[in-house]
Amino acid sequence: MGKKRKQREAETNGPAAKKEDAAASEERPKRTLLGWKEKPQENADAAATAPSFRNKEKVLVTCSRRINFRYRHLMLNVVSLLPHCKKDNKVESKEIKGATLNELVELRNCSSCLFFECRKHLDLYLWMAKCPNGPSVKFLVNAVHTMEELKLTGNHLKGSRPILTFSANFDKDAHWLLLKEMIIQIFGTPKGHQKSKPHHDHVFAFSIVDDHIWFRNYQIAVPHIESDKVPRGSLEKMTLVEVGPRFCLNPIKIFGGSFGGPTLYENPFYVSPNQIRALQKKRKTGKYAKKVKAKTRRKMHELSNPLEPDEFADMWKE
Template identity: 40%
Template sequence: MASIYKRASKARYGPEESDDSDMTSDDTSSSSGTIRGDDDLDQVENLQPATPFSSSPPPSNQQAEAAEARKLKQMPTELRNRILMLTSRGVSFRHRHLLNDLSSLLPHSYQDTKLDTKSSNNYNSALNSLADLHSCNYVFFLEARKNAQDLYLWLAKAPNGPTIKFHVGNVHTMAELGFGGNVLKGGRGITVFDKSFDEELAVGGQENKALIREMLRGVFCVPSKGVRGLKPFVDRVVGIYGLDGKIWIRVYELREGSKDSAEDKLAAMDDTTSGVKLVEVGPRFVLTPIVIQEGSFGGPVIFENKMYVSPNMVRREARMKKQSKYTQRTFDKTDRTRKIRGLGLNTGAERKRRVVDDRALFG
């Protein structure tokens, strides 16, 4: 009867007007249902993967290095060029000043101490290791031979090559001849090649000129950015000329003319002049290519200059010529003595008295 009364009262008044016992039973059932629902939600949350947070944590050092490496890979090759410049033991003061002048003109270079090695066979491992240590991809190495009488330039692209060996001659440093030009330290320059280095003309056995052009361009062309201490000024011109099988290198300053000088006043009268003139800065030197190797300081020879004569051979010929002069002079002296003796005109020997001799006539 009680259960029938409860169902009738709920149907008549609704669930809001039910008695306390019904509220108690409903609360108990609802509380127990809530507990069961929480357990089910926990199980569902354990099954579903956690969603990532909207705010990402700060990147670690490895992530930053990886991002920097990706940026470097996206940069052009010219922007990552760096030159390792050093000399061997036994260089003279002129060779040392030449390297200092070139290092001051090229802000993307790193000048290292002298390389102390006895043989050229160690260049492959030593120089490539130094280039890798200082993050350089070009090696500009000056080697002195014969008590600093001969100077050779090894220009290589590390670590895979190629390598070009030059003979360096006619060296004049900045302070030696007193050049009138003056350039800003850390500035950039314009590298100019003459027509002999054009790719259209470097055919028919002259393909080595195109390779030499690319190697010299990587050394003397300063990147536009990515260099420490680089200033946004273009105030110099590096001229590279090919003549008589040699490479002539000159450095000039771009100088704007002043209105006070007489030369600039005369130049201003001519409409074709631009008011910019070139003043030589230095250094100046001449390169003679000897051999090109495929690898970095090693590998097979892909070019050899048949017209090159080593300075040691030139000195030997000079000595032989001097020796031939002495030999000819000695032979002439011996021949003259033999003729005098044959004619009986030797003053050291006693002459035979004749019949009409004074000593024979008058005693």
């Protein structure tokens, strides 16, 4: 039976059939797991004319040693909000931290860095830098509220792409425009990132109030009941529910390089927390000095105005 099958196959697969198969294989390009090896001429021309830019932004998020637990939770919340970030080990916050952070960013194949620096277990500074050429910004972080602390009702899909919104104040001055562009590049999730979801279900709101940048995270709540279902394109029934975290950024300086360099902008209204604590101590010392002065005045008044002797003071001594 095996010999007969071979003879039949040889008869059917003659030289004419082989020629037809060769022509068909020449016409059809070979296909691989990544696509077609030889693209048609029309598609090749279209790909050559189309722009080939792809956003490959990656952010390195790290913190300094001896960081407070509350600020560490804030950093972890930021990591959960940015699917295109990479978390690294703690870095010693010294004068040479700029060189070490630039090396870490290069080793992790990132283009930006968010460095949470804690001082005296009280003050939190946020470095926002574009590596390795800059610019970089140093912020003082105030009014910190983490997701676990707020216990808000909002909830959005993890890894989804956010919609960035900015107040109209960002277009007034040059330094605010620079900060806006840096925030867009760092907090904006690249389209088509492998860890991101192709949905827009939450909003990052950045607003300027009293020369401070206030950050809020809102979920876009859409009703899914058949009676109240929102048609495509209508925004009347959509609502915003806050998710968290919350924090306030007070810009201190903008540098031309990465974690240093020439100073491009310095905030004239910035007061360091060390000065604020020193003023509070001076006020307390002033209160004590006032008490001491009041006691001395009372004694001087008693000496200058002695009481008259009481007639009945020695009545019951006999």
